[in-house]
Amino acid sequence: MSDNIKLEVREDEVFDKKKPEGKPKRTLTDKQKEALAVGRQKAKEKRLAKLDQEAEKRVEAKIRKEQKDLLRADKQKADHKKERKKKLSEQEIAREKVKRFEKEKKLGKFNSLKMAALENCNTVKEFDTMDKILGLISEEDIMDDTRGKAKMNKILSSVRNYSNKNK
Secondary structure, X not given: OHHHOOOOOOHHXXXXXXXXXXXXXXXXXXXXXXXXXXXXXXXXXXXXXXXXXHHHHHHHHHHHHHHHHHHHHHHHXXXXXXXXXXXXXXXXXXXXXXXXXXXHHHHHHHHHHHHHHHXXXXXXXXXXXXXXXXXXXXXXXXXXXXXXXXXXXXXXXHHHHHHHHOO
């Protein structure tokens, strides 16, 4: 049935491309070309200005971030100082308590020794004299061991000298 069908291909029609018919490309005048160049230059300047603005914004944002970081660091330093000051003040309070305790202990020890010395007195005159002599020792002398010892040695030597003269 279809043995007799022949295909005829025309090579000229397949490979021959025709240019589309239409208006020819528009040619611009020199004035139009200059105006186009000016417009392109303005657009380029706008793009560059926009890029510059964006770069400035990024730099300003970076500077603001650094300033915030510095403020945050300063605040942390201030907080750290407050904490240290608080700890130091707590330590000072503890030191004062220890000093007060030591002072009371030394004063108690001195008063007990003073009472023992006064109890050994036989007469009222002797008691008054001993009380007067021991009254010469101040609280500062009691607190400073070396100063207290020096004061005691001075008092004892003067009592010895007085007792040696009266014999």
